[in-house]
Amino acid sequence: xxxxxxxxxxxxxxxxxxxxxxxxxxxxxxxxxxxxxxxxxxxxxxxxxxxxxxxxxxxxxxxxxxxxxxxxxxxxxxxxxxxxxxxxxxxxxxxxxxxxxxxxxxxxxxxxxxxxxxxxxxxxxxxxxxxxxxxxxxxxxxxxxxxxxxxxxxxxxxxxxxxxxxxxxxxxxxxxxxxxxxxxxxxxxxxxxxxxxxxxxxxxxxxxxxxxxxxxxxxxxxxxxxxxxxxxxxxxxxxxxxxxxxxxxxxxxxxxxxxxxxxxxxxxxxxxxxxxxxxxxxxxxxxxxxxxxxxxxxxxxxxxxxxxxxxxxxxxxxxxxxxxxxxxxxxxxxxxxxxxxxxxxxxxxxxxxxxxxxxxxxxxxxxxxxxxxxxxxxxxxxxxxxxxxxxxxxxxxxxxxxxxxxxxxxxxxxxxxxxxxxxxxxxxxxxxxxxxxxxxxxxxxxxxxxxxxxxxxxxxxxxxxxxxxxxxxxxxxxxxxxxxxxxxxxxxxxxxxxxxxxxxxxxxxxxxxxxxxxxxxxxxxxxxxxxxxxxxxxxxxxxxxxxxxxxxxxxxxxxxxxxxxxxxxxxxxxxxxxxxxxxxxxxxxxxxxxxxxxxxxxxxxxxxxxxxxxxxxxxxxxxxxxxxxxxxxxxxxxxxxxxxxxxxxxxxxxxxxxxxxxxxxxxxxxxxxxxxxxxxxxxxxxxxxxxxxxxxxx
Numbered sequence: 001x002x003x004x005x006x007x008x009x010x011x012x013x014x015x016x017x018x019x020x021x022x023x024x025x026x027x028x029x030x031x032x033x034x035x036x037x038x039x040x041x042x043x044x045x046x047x048x049x050x051x052x053x054x055x056x057x058x059x060x061x062x063x064x065x066x067x068x069x070x071x072x073x074x075x076x077x078x079x080x081x082x083x084x085x086x087x088x089x090x091x092x093x094x095x096x097x098x099x100x101x102x103x104x105x106x107x108x109x110x111x112x113x114x115x116x117x118x119x120x121x122x123x124x125x126x127x128x129x130x131x132x133x134x135x136x137x138x139x140x141x142x143x144x145x146x147x148x149x150x151x152x153x154x155x156x157x158x159x160x161x162x163x164x165x166x167x168x169x170x171x172x173x174x175x176x177x178x179x180x181x182x183x184x185x186x187x188x189x190x191x192x193x194x195x196x197x198x199x200x201x202x203x204x205x206x207x208x209x210x211x212x213x214x215x216x217x218x219x220x221x222x223x224x225x226x227x228x229x230x231x232x233x234x235x236x237x238x239x240x241x242x243x244x245x246x247x248x249x250x251x252x253x254x255x256x257x258x259x260x261x262x263x264x265x266x267x268x269x270x271x272x273x274x275x276x277x278x279x280x281x282x283x284x285x286x287x288x289x290x291x292x293x294x295x296x297x298x299x300x301x302x303x304x305x306x307x308x309x310x311x312x313x314x315x316x317x318x319x320x321x322x323x324x325x326x327x328x329x330x331x332x333x334x335x336x337x338x339x340x341x342x343x344x345x346x347x348x349x350x351x352x353x354x355x356x357x358x359x360x361x362x363x364x365x366x367x368x369x370x371x372x373x374x375x376x377x378x379x380x381x382x383x384x385x386x387x388x389x390x391x392x393x394x395x396x397x398x399x400x401x402x403x404x405x406x407x408x409x410x411x412x413x414x415x416x417x418x419x420x421x422x423x424x425x426x427x428x429x430x431x432x433x434x435x436x437x438x439x440x441x442x443x444x445x446x447x448x449x450x451x452x453x454x455x456x457x458x459x460x461x462x463x464x465x466x467x468x469x470x471x472x473x474x475x476x477x478x479x480x481x482x483x484x485x486x487x488x489x490x491x492x493x494x495x496x497x498x499x500x501x502x503x504x505x506x507x508x509x510x511x512x513x514x515x516x517x518x519x520x521x522x523x524x525x526x527x528x529x530x531x532x533x534x535x536x537x538x539x540x541x542x543x544x545x546x547x548x549x550x551x552x553x554x555x556x557x558x559x560x561x562x563x564x565x566x567x568x569x570x571x572x573x574x575x576x577x578x579x580x581x582x583x584x585x586x587x588x589x590x591x592x593x594x595x596x597x598x599x600x601x602x603x604x605x606x607x608x609x610x611x612x613x614x615x616x617x618x619x620x621x622x623x624x625x626x627x628x629x630x631x632x633x634x635x636x637x638x639x640x641x642x643x644x645x646x647x648x649x650x651x652x653x654x655x656x657x658x659x660x661x662x663x664x665x666x667x668x669x670x671x672x673x674x675x676x677x678x679x680x681x682x683x684x685x686x687x688x689x690x691x692x693x694x695x696x697x698x
Contacts, residue, residue: 008032009159016167022175025167026058033160037153039141040121044129046137046168047081047090054079054086057137057168085110089126089138095154095161098124100142120144127157129165136165179214183335186210190342200350201247204235207346208245211320211339215332219300219321220245222308222347223270234316234347266290270305270317273337275328277302294321304328306337308344318343385421386569387562391554395422402549403429408501410486410546411524413553415678416603419524420484422551426522427480435479438472443485443678451493457509471508473500473517480520486546487527487538494539501545521546526681556598556605557650563594563605570606571621574613583613584620592623597650599685600676607676651689654682658691 015028030042044058081087085107089096100122104113116124125141139161141147149157189210197203208220221236237245266288269276276284281302285292294300300321308316318336322328385396402409403426411419420439427437440453456471472481483489489497500506505516523546532538556563567585575582598604608623616622657671664670665686666679675682686692 008036008156009163012160012163012167016163016170022058022171025171029164029167033141037141037147037149037157038145039125039143039147041116041142043140043142044137044164044168045086045140046129046172047086047135049134051090051135052081054081054084057172085113086138089140090128090135092126092128094128095157096126097147097149098126100124116142123147125157127161127164129161129168131162131165131169137168139164182214183338186214187339187342190339190346194342194346194349198349198353200235200354203346203350205237205245205247207343208235208237211336212239212243212245215304215320215336216322216324216327217304217320218323219298219319221319221321222316222343223267223319224316224347234350270319271307271309271315273306273333275302275304275330275333277326277328281325299323301325302327304333304336306333306340308340308347316344316347385418385425386566387559388565389554389559389561391559392562395551395553398549398551399425400429402426402551404431406430406432406520408521408546408548409523410529410548410550411522411553412529412550413524413526414555414599414601415526415681416601416676417553417555418602419526419553420482422553423480423482423484423522423524427482427520430480430520432479432520436476437480437482438476439482439484440472441484443488443680447490447493450489451496452509454493455496455506455508456511458511469508471506473506473519474508474515476519477517478519480522483521483523485525486523487525487529487532491537491539494542498539498542498545501542526678527684556601560594563598564590566602566605567593567609570609571613574610578613580613580616583616583618586620589621589623595649597647597653599650599653599682604676647689650685651691654686654689654691 011032012029015025026044033039033042042058043056045054046057047054081090085103088106100113100117103124104110104117107113121142121144123143123146125143125147127139127141128135129137129139190207193203193206193210197206204220204222208217211217211220218239219237222234224232224234236248238248240246269284269288269291281291281295284303285295291300291303298321300323302322302325304320304327306318308318318340320328320336385392399422409423409426411422413419423439424437427433440450442450445453452469452471454471454473456469456474483497496506500517500519501521504518505514507514529538529543529547533540533543556566567590571585574580593605593608600607609621612621612623654671654675657674658665661669661671661674665682666672670679672679672682
């Protein structure tokens with residue numbers, strides 16, 4: 001039938017020249033071929049120029065036969081020829097007809113042949129596809145009935161093979177151009193996203209959307225793992241029915257028996273480049289509960305994953321998943337791997353932007369802290385100290401000697417003697433005065449929070465650590481840190497503080513980076529640290545490290561000559577602050593104030609005078625009615641009797657306060673509040689004076 005043959009060749013030639021759509025073209029080829037040569041299935045394979053790999057170009061089984069490669073473990077991508085029947089077929093230079101039973105006997109492990117035989121197929125025809133004298137692939141026809149071919153038919157089939165080879169070559173070229181354009185468009189979109197989008201969710205949603213245009217997927221995820229830390233999700237999105245991507249809930253795996261363990265177990269799979277499709281994915285689900293869960297609950301049937309590693313950064317992986325069993329190929333994996341540098345840059349940018357925001361927030365907090373410190377306490381200098389008594393002159397001398405140095409100073413003295421004022425003077429008279437003076441009261445914080453305050457913590461270091469926190473030692477770098485009430489520091493933290501003093505380095509809680517700090521340490525305590533060391537409550541090595549240059553502040557009762565100048569100073573300050581008229585001071589009140597023991601020291605004197613300025617109405621300051629001043633002068637003194645010693649007067653005053661509080665020392669209604677001193681200081685004074693707590697109101 002030469003006319004019919006010529007007509008078919010002419011039709012195919014015209015179809016190849018005018019049809020650009022692959023599916024339409026090869027549907028036409030299949031339909032025309034079946035009019036002349038009855039067959040039940042057609043497959044077209046392409047081979048590379050070295051004939052090392054094959055790729056399924058077209059497969060049409062007319063809805064009757066399973067896709068053979070679904071039974072294998074390789075994706076529908078590039079597959080090696082070695083050891084397969086294709087190795088035999090490409091040795092044949094011309095058309096060849098095979099018995100399927102013989103092929104199965106020759107290649108018993110080749111699942112596709114067995115599947116065809118089970119479906120009743122018996123004959124297998126192979127037509128080489130050549131163009132320009134080069135073999136570019138094979139076309140195979142499979143039939144149930146034995147086909148009869150005359151020599152002219154064989155010649156026609158080989159001519160058709162040449163036309164199909166041209167069509168395949170053209171189609172591959174068009175697909176390659178379209179794919180390259182699509183890839184360039186995707187890469188350009190990713191670059192634009194990197195330049196313009198700073199927010200994590202929006203950036204990765206854009207990346208997922210652009211990848212989906214080229215590699216369709218139902219899930220996009222990026223996971224990172226820092227050294228010695230569990231894996232955490234950086235971004236996860238699921239494709240919605242309208243084709244957009246929406247962020248996923250991190251708690252969606254709570255139905256797993258052991259979510260953290262099951263998720264951690266799968267990490268080893270995600271951290272090497274691979275595609276898992278068809279039977280390969282099914283095999284993985286038998287080994288990993290996590291994959292079995294997402295297959296059963298989410299419909300996942302194939303996965304593509306690739307690491308996003310650099311040698312000095314957190315381990316990271318990109319994961320794509322699909323509801324289709326053969327969604328990914330080796331070629332799509334290669335394509336995704338070309339995007340790794342851009343996606344890695346996206347991760348670096350996101351983490352950097354988030355770190356910058358965190359640091360900006362932290363800097364704002366630090367700035368607020370420093371401004372508050374500056375506004376609440378004026379810079380202290382030697383000129384700001386009031387009192388010229390001999391004991392205070394000794395304090396001024398030692399302060400002036402040590403201030404210009406970086407030597408550690410331990411300030412001791414009772415509550416209210418002005419230890420913080422001395423610390424500020426030491427800082428402001430030092431070369432570090434341009435940097436911050438950071439204060440921390442070791443007695444004002446719970447023991448579990450002091451370490452975080454001193455050294456800071458990393459995000460997630462403990463429950464409630466939602467953000468990174470910079471500690472006071474890091475904040476004070478280049479300046480001075482004032483550790484008030486150092487005697488209250490827990491023993492375990494004393495060891496860590498000793499390391500900072502000795503090595504000038506520390507780590508944040510939950511951190512592994514050693515932070516070096518240049519800080520001058522000034523410590524203060526109202527306790528007798530020698531006694532604390534003897535009792536085992538304070539480390540001896542830390543005490544000696546702190547006690548390099550001690551400054552002992554005298555109690556106010558030890559400097560009676562300074563009481564009047566201090567009173568004048570406070571009266572002038574409060575009168576101006578409150579806009580009150582200047583009032584006189586009775587001689588008897590002045591005498592009483594001088595004779596009072598002042599267990600609360602300068603701070604107590606300051607509060608007594610502040611109250612007097614507030615309540616006084618007449619020409620003189622009124623001190624009556626206040627717990628501190630009302631009991632200052634014993635009746636015997638007013639009547640001209642003998643004057644009690646300061647020790648006895650202090651004892652009487654503490655007893656009077658305890659009677660008013662029914663023996664309560666601390667707490668909101670305790671004697672310590674009434675006397676305006678630290679409860680521990682009061683207990684120490686009571687012990688020294690032999691006062692028991694068993695006091696009743698009277």
